[in-house]
Amino acid sequence: MNILKGLSKESVLGLIALVLTIGMCIIAPGFLSQQNISNMLFQIPEFGLIALGMMVVIVTGGINLSITYSAALSGVAIAIMQSHGYSILISILVGLVVGLLCGFINGFIVSKIGVSAILVTLGTMTLFEGVILTITKGNSISGFSEAYSLIGNGYYMGLVPLSLLIFVIFAVLTAILMNKSKWGRNVYMLGSNPIATLFSGVNTNKVLMGVYLYSALLAAVASIIMTSRYNMAKVDLGSSYLLQSVSAAVLGGTDIQGGYGKVMGTIYAVIIFQVLSSGLNLLEVPRSIVGIIMGAILILVLILNFVKAKVDEKSQKKAQQETLVA
Amino acid sequence: MKKLLGAILSVVLMVGLLAGCVSSNSGTTSKANGSENADKSGKLKIAVVPKLIGIPYFNASEKGAVQAGKDLGVDVIYTGPTEADAAQQVKVIEDLISQKVDVIAVAPNDQAALTPVLKKAKDAGIKVMDWDTPADQSVVDLSVHQIDDEAYGRHITKSLVEQMGTEKGEIAILTGGLSAANLNSWIDGAKKELEENYPGLKLVSDKIATDEKQPVAYQKTLDLIKSYPDLKGIMAFSTIAPLGAAQAIQEKGLQDKIAIIGANLPKDSIPFLEDGALDLAILWEPDKLGYLTVALAKDLAEGKMPQDGQEVKNVGKIEVWEDGKTVIMGPPTDFTKENAGNYDF
Numbered sequence: 001m002n003i004l005k006g007l008s009k010e011s012v013l014g015l016i017a018l019v020l021t022i023g024m025c026i027i028a029p030g031f032l033s034q035q036n037i038s039n040m041l042f043q044i045p046e047f048g049l050i051a052l053g054m055m056v057v058i059v060t061g062g063i064n065l066s067i068t069y070s071a072a073l074s075g076v077a078i079a080i081m082q083s084h085g086y087s088i089l090i091s092i093l094v095g096l097v098v099g100l101l102c103g104f105i106n107g108f109i110v111s112k113i114g115v116s117a118i119l120v121t122l123g124t125m126t127l128f129e130g131v132i133l134t135i136t137k138g139n140s141i142s143g144f145s146e147a148y149s150l151i152g153n154g155y156y157m158g159l160v161p162l163s164l165l166i167f168v169i170f171a172v173l174t175a176i177l178m179n180k181s182k183w184g185r186n187v188y189m190l191g192s193n194p195i196a197t198l199f200s201g202v203n204t205n206k207v208l209m210g211v212y213l214y215s216a217l218l219a220a221v222a223s224i225i226m227t228s229r230y231n232m233a234k235v236d237l238g239s240s241y242l243l244q245s246v247s248a249a250v251l252g253g254t255d256i257q258g259g260y261g262k263v264m265g266t267i268y269a270v271i272i273f274q275v276l277s278s279g280l281n282l283l284e285v286p287r288s289i290v291g292i293i294m295g296a297i298l299i300l301v302l303i304l305n306f307v308k309a310k311v312d313e314k315s316q317k318k319a320q321q322e323t324l325v326a
Numbered sequence: 327m328k329k330l331l332g333a334i335l336s337v338v339l340m341v342g343l344l345a346g347c348v349s350s351n352s353g354t355t356s357k358a359n360g361s362e363n364a365d366k367s368g369k370l371k372i373a374v375v376p377k378l379i380g381i382p383y384f385n386a387s388e389k390g391a392v393q394a395g396k397d398l399g400v401d402v403i404y405t406g407p408t409e410a411d412a413a414q415q416v417k418v419i420e421d422l423i424s425q426k427v428d429v430i431a432v433a434p435n436d437q438a439a440l441t442p443v444l445k446k447a448k449d450a451g452i453k454v455m456d457w458d459t460p461a462d463q464s465v466v467d468l469s470v471h472q473i474d475d476e477a478y479g480r481h482i483t484k485s486l487v488e489q490m491g492t493e494k495g496e497i498a499i500l501t502g503g504l505s506a507a508n509l510n511s512w513i514d515g516a517k518k519e520l521e522e523n524y525p526g527l528k529l530v531s532d533k534i535a536t537d538e539k540q541p542v543a544y545q546k547t548l549d550l551i552k553s554y555p556d557l558k559g560i561m562a563f564s565t566i567a568p569l570g571a572a573q574a575i576q577e578k579g580l581q582d583k584i585a586i587i588g589a590n591l592p593k594d595s596i597p598f599l600e601d602g603a604l605d606l607a608i609l610w611e612p613d614k615l616g617y618l619t620v621a622l623a624k625d626l627a628e629g630k631m632p633q634d635g636q637e638v639k640n641v642g643k644i645e646v647w648e649d650g651k652t653v654i655m656g657p658p659t660d661f662t663k664e665n666a667g668n669y670d671f
Contacts, residue, residue: 035450036424043417138504138535140412142438153442230416232438234505240411281421287379287408 009253009305013268016301020272024279031282038161040278042153045167046225048270050241051248052174053218055266056211058249059178060191061258062110062117064215068242069128070102071223075233076132076141078224083143091148096220102128103216104209111208132235140234144227152229163225170221174214175263183210192259248273251298253305272297369401371427372623374616375418376406377435377459382591383565383612386671387458390616397640400624403427404616410538412439419443423450429623431470433458437507441465453626457619459508468626469652470619472610474645475508478658479515482587482608485660486559487524489585489605494526495558498550499533500543500571502564509563512589516561530554536567543570548578557584565590568607572598592666599663607661612671614641618655 007015024031050067057064074095081091102124109120156162178184186207189197198204227233252269254261273294280290374391376384388404395402403422407414412435420443422430430447434440434456441462444454448465455468463469487493499516501509513533520527530550536543543562547570550557562568568588572595575584581602588595590607598604618641622632632653634646645654661669 030424030426033424035426036421039417039420039424043420046413133504136505140436140438140505149442226413229442230412230436230439231442232412232436234412234436234439236411238411238413240407240409240414277417278421278424281405281418282425284403284425287405287418291408 009308010262010265010268012304012308013251013253013265013272013301017268017271017275020275020279024275024282028279028282031279036278036282040274041161041164042229043278044270044274045161045163046152046222046229046238047241047244047248047273048167048267049170049218049222049225050238051245051252051266051270052171052263053215053222054245055249055252055254055261055263056174056178056187056218057117057215058246058254058256059187059258059261060117060208060211061194062208062211063121063246064106064212065118065121065242066102066106066125066128067121067215067219067245068237068239069125069132069235070099070106070216071219071226072233072235072237072239073102073128073132074099074220075223075227075237076135076235078227079141079144079233080135082145082148083141088145088148092224095224096217099216099220099223100213102219103213106216107209107212110212111205129235136233136235138235140232142232144231149228149231152225152227163229166221166225170218171263171267174218177214178263183207187211188259190258191255191261244273247294247298251301369399370429370624370627371401371403371425372429372620372627373403373405373422373425373427373431374457374619374623375415375422375430375432376404377415377433378410379404379406379408381565382594382671386591386612387616387619389671390613390618391620392616393613394617394620394640398621398624400620402620406433407435410435412436416440416443419447423447423452426450427452428627429453429455431455431457431619431623432461434461436505437462453623455619455623455626458615459506467651468622468632470615470622470655471653472612472615472655473658474654475511476515476518478608479512479517480519481658482512482561482563482589483516483519483524485606485608486561486585486587487527489587490559492558493524496528496530496554496556497559497561498530498554498557500536500546500560500562500564500567501533502536502538502567504533504535506564512563516563527559530557533563536564536570538564538566540566540570540573543567544573545570547571547574551575551578551580551584559585559587562586562588562590565594565609568604569594569598572601572603576601576603591671592661592669593671595661596663596666599661599666607666608658609661610655610658611669615655617641618644618653622653 030036053067054064077098078091078095081094106121106124109115110117152163154162156165186202190204190207194204226238248269249266250256252265276294277290391402391404405418407418415435416439419430423446430452444465447454454466456466457470460469499513501513534546536546560571562571568586568590571586575581585605588604588607589609591609592607595604595607618638621638631650632646635643637643642656
């Protein structure tokens, strides 16, 4: 325990990610092969973006259950635009606008009307799903141009996957916005105590609206990568990421009650999920067992964080008492 | 807010720019590793990917696939997504490419979604085939179908008429999901038969989706009975929907009034078949399909293509279409209350 004391939650997680990666390099055959590394680099961005989008909402004490469906909706919008012959740029812009509109609906109901986030996003999840089903009749929409498929499948300078680069840019942007901007400060403050935030003169409605818009933006960017990678848009595009993204955010140290959460932690969590999934696969562990292992690790890390928080609290109290006595 | 918008806009533009420089530089690295498939043990590695794992149907086909692996002396990896999600399935296949298998046989959750990754597999020197549900025909070397879709749909309509004992009345169609390609083509076949041969039968609504969930099928059937009191028959496509429908019929005591034909597995249907709520379950034997897939995959890896009328051990005679790569396993099997107990899936 003592070794861990000086480290933040995120650094502990980073260490776990590092140990796992090294471990997999040793035991999993072909983990370092070019094929596997490029697989992992291509698989991380879409999930990472959605996890970040989930994290910013969880920091405010909310949750965004409609995140994957708003992504799917912008994906469908892009697919329809593309298959009707519009240029890539216009299609992407339309996709982003549709995504932001989804975010606006969530943000409006949560901030202005004040319904709790879990109920609102549960509702909009069904709403978006219904809208997509009405548009697509449940079929997948395809017909992307060759150039569009490069966003998710191409390499930048023939070395780094373009999608990874997009992810890094957005991760840095998120970190800057959350840590350095006034809005970011307000987001954390809102998450730890909404009433105090309101009375300290912050327009909480605006802050919340920003959070849901930003979350939807990240989802829309993820959907651009996904539609490009999978060459189609469909009602359940990426739906398996919904709960995974919640687990990644929580594993990354985000407080589910709001007020705390770091971009780096979430990224470490995404890396841990990826390394485990790819490594265990190479070891030919059945998928269902992979699920069990992931769940076990999630619970283990959460317990570790909990115990660490308790220990820190105790030592703080002790220190206080000592100063009082002295 | 303004600052935020500004930041977002500039990033969007930046991404646009980046996308611009990428188009010329990519696509070169994907062909890096060619044919390094030689396994140390010399055994062929055949990967069979279902739509999802952990449901009775695909568990049964797993049994057949694994058995075939033992019989034929090949390594069978049976792995798939835990949800019927195309994105997850793409990942599974990418991982299989890293494992350097010799053949990948996949039952796609979505045709278009798998095309790029299957092309990648081909570039890596892996033979690609589909089973259970067709993939994009331009990328597969072999396509294994359990059944002739249209003939199957027609067979279900005919059986329904037989069970109803009349060629007049109102009927309904339940389906697992609106986007499942195979279910849709069966339903098209069933509808064709209706239009051509049974003008007296009236469909009360378009096909009704049940989300592959028994409670949903149960609820929708109750709604149907309420809205259309004269309903005489239901065709339930998917392995889950017939169970929910039969449950509703059983509860309402309408066994003799409404006939149900389901595309489901015998073991789950025994209680409903015995009770008479479900009149007939029609499907193929999924374990045989798994077996056939592995057997043909092995032949494919050794450079042998299937022949029309070829006898496959433990499966039977198969039919091969004129294109030389579409294989039909055989006619469907009717599961009745008399024979349903003989199967363990």
